[in-house]
Amino acid sequence: xxxxxxxxxxxxxxxxxxxxxxxxxxxxxxxxxxxxxxxxxxxxxxxxxxxxxxxxxxxxxxxxxxxxxxxxxxxxxxxxxxxxxxxxxxxxxxxxxxxxxxxxxxxxxxxxxxxxxxxxxxxxxxxxxxxxxxxxxxxxxxxxxxxxxxxxxxxxxxxxxxxxxxxxxxxxxxxxxxxxxxxxxxxxxxxxxxxxxxxxxxxxxxxxxxxxxxxxxxxxxxxxxxxxxxxxxxxxxxxxx
Amino acid sequence: xxxxxxxxxxxxxxxxxxxxxxxxxxxxxxxxxxxxxxxxxxxxxxxxxxxxxxxxxxxxxxxxxxxxxxxxxxxxxxxxxxxxxxxxxxxxxxxxxxxxxxxxxxxxxxxxxxxxxxxxxxxxxxxxxxxxxxxxxxxxxxxxxxxxxxxxxxxxxxxxxxxxxxxxxxxxxxxxxxxxxxxxxxxxxxxxxxxxxxxxxxxxxxxxxxxxxxxx
Numbered sequence: 001x002x003x004x005x006x007x008x009x010x011x012x013x014x015x016x017x018x019x020x021x022x023x024x025x026x027x028x029x030x031x032x033x034x035x036x037x038x039x040x041x042x043x044x045x046x047x048x049x050x051x052x053x054x055x056x057x058x059x060x061x062x063x064x065x066x067x068x069x070x071x072x073x074x075x076x077x078x079x080x081x082x083x084x085x086x087x088x089x090x091x092x093x094x095x096x097x098x099x100x101x102x103x104x105x106x107x108x109x110x111x112x113x114x115x116x117x118x119x120x121x122x123x124x125x126x127x128x129x130x131x132x133x134x135x136x137x138x139x140x141x142x143x144x145x146x147x148x149x150x151x152x153x154x155x156x157x158x159x160x161x162x163x164x165x166x167x168x169x170x171x172x173x174x175x176x177x178x179x180x181x182x183x184x185x186x187x188x189x190x191x192x193x194x195x196x197x198x199x200x201x202x203x204x205x206x207x208x209x210x211x212x213x214x215x216x217x218x219x220x221x222x223x224x225x226x227x228x229x230x231x232x233x234x235x236x237x238x239x240x241x
Numbered sequence: 242x243x244x245x246x247x248x249x250x251x252x253x254x255x256x257x258x259x260x261x262x263x264x265x266x267x268x269x270x271x272x273x274x275x276x277x278x279x280x281x282x283x284x285x286x287x288x289x290x291x292x293x294x295x296x297x298x299x300x301x302x303x304x305x306x307x308x309x310x311x312x313x314x315x316x317x318x319x320x321x322x323x324x325x326x327x328x329x330x331x332x333x334x335x336x337x338x339x340x341x342x343x344x345x346x347x348x349x350x351x352x353x354x355x356x357x358x359x360x361x362x363x364x365x366x367x368x369x370x371x372x373x374x375x376x377x378x379x380x381x382x383x384x385x386x387x388x389x390x391x392x393x394x395x396x397x398x399x400x401x402x403x404x405x406x407x408x409x410x411x412x413x414x415x416x417x418x419x420x421x422x423x424x425x426x427x428x429x430x431x432x433x434x435x436x437x438x439x440x441x442x443x444x445x446x447x448x449x450x451x452x453x454x455x456x457x
Contacts, residue, residue, distance in 0.1 A: 009439070013438055016438060017417070018418065018423065021353070044442065047453055049338035050337075050394075051414065051445065053296055053341075053395050054415065056299055057298070057299045057389075058299040058302055058311075059298075060298060060312075064294065066287065068315070068319055072320045073283055073286070125317075181328065191325060192327075203324070204321070206325055208329075209328070209342075
């Protein structure tokens with residue numbers, strides 16, 4: 001049995017994510033070097049793309065989609081405030097204002113606590129990426145007299161990167177900072193990066209859903225209109241493994 | 242989560258207007274939805290969540306056996322997708338499978354990160370969640386549920402597997418167990434687990450071929 005046979009045999013297990021942790025790490029390392037396995041894994045994932053729908057759907061709680069959208073957009077839901085305010089008004093009419101205040105404070109504290117719990121979970125997730133990072137890439141960025149940097153923590157288990165961009169001034173008018181994945185088959189557009197010299201931008205990014213292995217990343221300045229699937233603007237940073 | 246494949250009836254009210262489309266999903270033209278998401282159309286995000294969240298919740302709950310955690314993971318997955326939709330390839334990848342993969346990976350990461358596997362197994366076993374008795378598809382009128390016909394196709398493909406292979410797929414894919422955990426649970430060698438999974442996937446590739454290129 002050749003060494004490569006093990007990878008061939010375990011492609012389904014890798015797609016199912018039933019490999020043990022160390023095995024999974026070994027397989028990921030192999031994928032970076034093996035075009036055949038990368039291609040076959042991508043093909044298997046495509047063939048089984050709808051397998052997750054073998055589980056029956058669970059209807060979300062009423063209002064959950066809107067609440068999720070609000071959370072993602074970082075915009076509080078109207079109802080989140082309307083309900084306590086409406087409740088407070090009704091209770092005021094019943095002349096039990098003090099009771100209302102107590103409830104409102106409790107609701108507010110519970111809400112704050114829930115928000116902090118979610119924040120903590122997010123930070124723990126971020127920390128796990130940093131702790132498990134297999135490689136760390138860094139590059140210096142100079143833009144309009146500002147010196148900053150790009151730092152990437154590559155986490156191989158969940159296939160995510162934690163990316164920090166710091167020291168960038170606001171993008172020139174009509175332009176955005178664009179983050180790209182560099183793959184063996186070309187550049188793949190990722191997220192836009194906010195420019196703020198005082199506040200670093202932190203991003204957790206999954207690997208691009210392309211078959212080609214990711215070799216690195218780049219940051220460019222791109223126009224807001226007439227965007228291209230390939231970078232055209234000036235390259236600010238460029239890192240490869 | 243009873244039976245194999247897990248098929249509880251959807252909870253809650255009827256799907257929103259955006260979901261009604263007769264035979265398929267109402268979001269006609271995935272390219273259109275993608276363009277709107279890329280243009281940061283917030284309504285498109287809401288539509289995507291309404292469309293995909295029932296399936297994602299079902300999948301993630303199956304893995305985590307916890308509805309609250311499932312909601313958190315699904316929210317994380319949508320957040321990641323909203324931030325990275327620009328990186329979604331347009332040739333071979335469609336939105337829903339991409340979202341499913343993100344959600345499933347995150348659910349499994351969470352399951353393993355917190356070293357909860359043993360606890361979950363015990364809990365799930367106590368609740369009968371890992372009961373592997375095969376059951377018939379539920380006799381409910383789910384025609385209005387977006388993607389229901391895809392679910393039925395996948396359900397039929399899973400039901401067509403030999404029992405021991407279906408059981409292995411269920412434990413690995415829908416409950417997030419590793420080879421060693423499956424081997425321990427079923428009392429079989431790890432090599433047998435791998436073989437069953439490989440044979441099952443070969444059969445599923447054939448059985449799911451007619452819907453492989455389906456686009457909502």
